[in-house]
Amino acid sequence: MGIKTVAVYSDADKDSLHVRFADEAVCIGAPISKESYLNIPRILSAADITNSDAIHPGYGFLAENAEFAEICIDSRLNFVGPLPQMITSMGNKSFAKDTMRAAGVPVVPGSDGVVNDLEEAKQLVKKIGVPVMIKASAGGGGKGMRIVREESEIENAYVTAKAEAASSFGNDDVYIEKFVDKPRHIEIQLLGDKHGNIISLGERDCSVQRRHQKLIEESPSLFIDDIVRDKMSKAAILGAKSVNYLGAGTVEFLVDKDKNFYFMEMNTRIQVEHPVTEEITEMDLIREQIRIANGEKLSKKKIKMSGHSIECRINAEDPENNFRPSPGLVTAFNQPGGNGVRVDTHCYTGYRIPPYYDSMIGKLITYAPTRNEAIRKMSRALDEFIVEGIKTTIPFHQMIMQNDKFLANDYDTGFIDTLKKD
Secondary structure, eight states, X not given: OOOOOEEEEEXXXXXXXXHHHSSEEEEEEOSSGGGTTTOHHHHHHHHHHTTOSEEOOTTSTTTTOHHHHHHHHHTTOEESSOOHHHIIIIISHHHHHHHHHHTTOOBOSBOSSOOOSHHHHHHHHHHHOSSEEEEETTOOTTTTEEEEOSGGGHHHHHHHHHHHHHHHHSOOOEXXXXXXXXXXXXXXXXXXXXXXOEEEEEEEEEEEEETTEEEEEEESOTXXXXXXXXXXXXXXXXXXXXXXXXXXXXXXXXXXXXXXXXXXXXXXXXXXXXXXXXXXXXXXXXXXXXXXXXXXXXXXXXXXXXXXXXEEEEESEEXXXXXXXXXXXXXXXXXXXXXTEEEEESOOTTOEEOSSSOOEEEEEEEEESSHHHHHHHHHHHHHHOEEESSOOSHHHHHHHTTOHHHHTTOOOTTHHHHHHXX
16 A cells, blocks of 8 residues: 554564564563553554554554544544544443444343443343353453353352453453353444445354354354345444444344344454455455545445355464463464465564463465365365464364364354363
């Protein structure tokens, strides 16, 4: 796009590839997030000294922080994302439910908003019945989430979820919703520009999860048909239009065995799994984000989807020891390649993975005309993906690509727990 870039980084990330590849790089503090990636004044100072025009918040830390977006705008920096009020109404999960409900979108039964104290939580659980899910209002990625299957578990789950939410997002607000048993987790990717256009780029099936953290994503979902897909897309667009949504956003739904879908949350940012959508639509979502922020119209208003794409998140974790984090020195790193194979990563041979942040070290994406071909291509690519010196989730993904239920598209969000029992 001909735009110069500035990378901000903590001391722990000084050797990361994004630091090397950017036109300029600015260290913004110590490894602890609150002293660097969550430190708004330091980020703004980095933008100031480099004469930056815009800030892209990525998909973590401050990406869904309305205060940060507002401060960027007040500082005459173009925030590559939705306006602050949109982040508040849709990014904050409890407010988003009210917004979607008012727009006529089906929602999971639960609290009307933030649950303010333990007593309120207990009364609500008695009213809607167990099982329920306690969830952080200001975040995602499985942080600040707890399932309560018995009323006796409420106190511990509530306190733990609030503490984790405060630590991860600087906001301990939580809400409660009914836990839908054995659902599929299917999300709709949206783009909205400053000219009132909002489009759907289809769905992603993100049901292969561990502790609510997505591990494998694919698009399209063969679990739903064209009729359900159309209804979900229309519902997502309806909700987004109710707040005149701007930029990239994802509306997440739980879909039960009868194909009934319920709004779960909206992520007002780009998603980790956005590459699978890029593969089947041939659209560069990051490019679109930047164009939208610059006031340009969407490059396409009618989206044609073809083929099938799968993404495996490669994490520095030991799947044989309960996915225990495995930071350390990468002594060998060989990426797979070939037609329809894509690797997004910041790692290389000699890179030392720090212990401070999310354990994802790369994303492996394959594309093919059919799901079966995409899976076979993924199996081959995983075999060629060599990472030594640390433990990774590559063996886990190799196992999933051979699993009969996964191959038959017979899985739900409890799939990983079922594997453990088997």
